[in-house]
Amino acid sequence: MTYLLIFILQVVFNVLKVWEIQLSVTKNQKKLLLNSVIISSVTLIASYYSLDELFSGNWVVIPIYVFGSVTGKYIALNYKEIVDYNGIYRNESNGRNIKTTRANARRIKPKI
Numbered sequence: 073m074t075y076l077l078i079f080i081l082q083v084v085f086n087v088l089k090v091w092e093i094q095l096s097v098t099k100n101q102k103k104l105l106l107n108s109v110i111i112s113s114v115t116l117i118a119s120y121y122s123l124d125e126l127f128s129g130n131w132v133v134i135p136i137y138v139f140g141s142v143t144g145k146y147i148a149l150n151y152k153e154i155v156d157y158n159g160i161y162r163n164e165s166n167g168r169n170i171k172t173t174r175a176n177a178r179r180i181k182p183k184i
Contacts, residue, residue: 081118082140090148
C-alpha cells in the first residue's frame with residue numbers, strides 16, 4: 073500500500089511541476105501559488121513515506137520513487153491535454169497544436 077502511495081504521489085508531483093512551468097509562462101499568479109502549495113504538500117507526504125520506508129531498511133522504495141517520477145514526467149509531457157488547463161498548447165485560431173514558446177504564449181489567449 074505504501075509503495076502505491078509513493079508511486080502516485082511522485083506521478084502527481086511531476087505532473088504538477090510541468091503545470092507549474094506552464095503557469096509561469098502564462099503568468100497566472102493565483103493558480104501558480106495554489107499549485108505551489110499543492111506541490112509542497114505532495115512533496116512533504118512523499119518524502120515522509122519514502123524516508124520512513126528507507127530508514128526501516130526497505131531499499132525497494134528507491135526504484136518505485138524513481139519510476140513514479142519518470143512516469144509522471146512522461147504523462148505530463150506526452151499527454152498535454154491532461155495538464156493543459158490554460159489552453160496554451162492549442163492555437164484557437166486554427167485548432168492545431170503548436171510549439172509553445174514565450175512569444176507564442178503571449179499571442180495565445182488562455183482559456184478560463
